[in-house]
Amino acid sequence: MTDETQDEPALAQNSPSEDERVAGLLAQLRADLSGEDAATVDAAVRRRLADTGIAVDDEVVRGWVADISG
16 A cells, blocks of 8 residues: 555646647537537637637638548
């Protein structure tokens, strides 16, 4: 037995890279919004990007919207 303790949540100890955060967000968006119309997907993508503080070029957002709503 050790005297080590976990003093913070496990996720806080293993911060994801920016690429991992983007990949996770995109996977969530695909799961949640697949097949929705483009306007709904666009609004959701932009809201979630703002909520998470992830910066993505507008061209990339448009590509995600087309892919998810496709």
